Amino acid sequence: MELKWLEDFISLAETRSFSRSAQERNVTQSAFSRRIQALELWLGVSLVDRSTYPTALTAEGKRFRETAEEAVRMLKSSRADLSSARASTPIVSVAALHTLSLTFFPGWFKRIEQQTGPLASRLLPDDFHNCLQALVEGGYDFLLTFHHPSAPILLEPELYPHLVVGSDELVQIRSAASPDDKARPLPLLGYAKASFLGRIAAVTQSQDEMPAAASVHVNENAMAEALKFMVLAGHGKAWVPYSLVARELATGDVVASGPRVPLQIRLYRNGTKRRSVVEQVWTAAAALAETLMQNGNTTF
Numbered sequence: 001m002e003l004k005w006l007e008d009f010i011s012l013a014e015t016r017s018f019s020r021s022a023q024e025r026n027v028t029q030s031a032f033s034r035r036i037q038a039l040e041l042w043l044g045v046s047l048v049d050r051s052t053y054p055t056a057l058t059a060e061g062k063r064f065r066e067t068a069e070e071a072v073r074m075l076k077s078s079r080a081d082l083s084s085a086r087a088s089t090p091i092v093s094v095a096a097l098h099t100l101s102l103t104f105f106p107g108w109f110k111r112i113e114q115q116t117g118p119l120a121s122r123l124l125p126d127d128f129h130n131c132l133q134a135l136v137e138g139g140y141d142f143l144l145t146f147h148h149p150s151a152p153i154l155l156e157p158e159l160y161p162h163l164v165v166g167s168d169e170l171v172q173i174r175s176a177a178s179p180d181d182k183a184r185p186l187p188l189l190g191y192a193k194a195s196f197l198g199r200i201a202a203v204t205q206s207q208d209e210m211p212a213a214a215s216v217h218v219n220e221n222a223m224a225e226a227l228k229f230m231v232l233a234g235h236g237k238a239w240v241p242y243s244l245v246a247r248e249l250a251t252g253d254v255v256a257s258g259p260r261v262p263l264q265i266r267l268y269r270n271g272t273k274r275r276s277v278v279e280q281v282w283t284a285a286a287a288l289a290e291t292l293m294q295n296g297n298t299t300f
């Protein structure tokens with residue numbers, strides 16, 4: 001078994017495309033395919049379901065992915081650090097919503113490291129669908145996401161337990177320089193229909209009988225950060241997490257109106273991940289969450 005076979009497999013698991021991975025690995029597609037087949041023969045199982053498009057991993061492939069990633073990382077770290085005989089820094093992978101990767105993860109992870117010691121991290125900032133997929137398919141150890149009852153997260157608790165690690169609020173904002181009155185209401189800047197925050201905003205808008213507003217801009221990538229800057233530029237009003245605009249609200253650059261919708265910040269784990277670093281982070285996150293709850297504070 002060769003190291004490049006593992007690296008090929010990791011690339012294929014990420015791109016889900018033989019042609020793209022072959023290009024990434026600087027080999028022909030036929031050569032790349034032969035190396036994946038050689039790895040499967042060595043293991044004695046099929047790692048890739050070739051009947052689907054995009055390419056998907058088999059159940060065995062999903063389980064082996066974590067082993068392959070850890071083996072490659074440890075081999076590379078050992079090669080780099082062998083001369084000084086230092087242990088490699090354990091790595092943990094987290095898929096997080098765009099906003100949480102900016103506003104919550106840095107401070108939270110620093111507090112985790114205060115309990116576990118130095119850690120390396122692999123962070124995937126993306127929309128809810130892709131982050132959820134990353135967790136379920138086994139590529140990532142944890143999922144960091146918002147939660148609200150109007151947008152339930154349908155994961156089996158036994159396989160994907162969660163902790164409430166913080167809180168936020170969804171607020172409707174407009175630029176201080178853009179008046180919003182009944183005669184000339186500001187347009188509502190919206191999310192894509194299937195987006196997580198978009199669903200919560202739509203429910204709030206209807207339940208609280210807030211004035212209807214025509215949507216003139218839809219952010220198809222579900223990034224609240226993009227809507228924030230559209231608001232600052234005077235294009236309309238939008239629902240965004242409070243943590244994302246706390247500074248602008250304090251300086252008066254934006255104004256909040258209407259109800260504030262409480263959001264939980266949840267950390268989900270993939271229950272099949274049993275590496276010691278995953279257990280350490282989970283234990284530290286649970287202890288930190290309990291301390292914050294006891295103090296009546298779930299924000300960072």
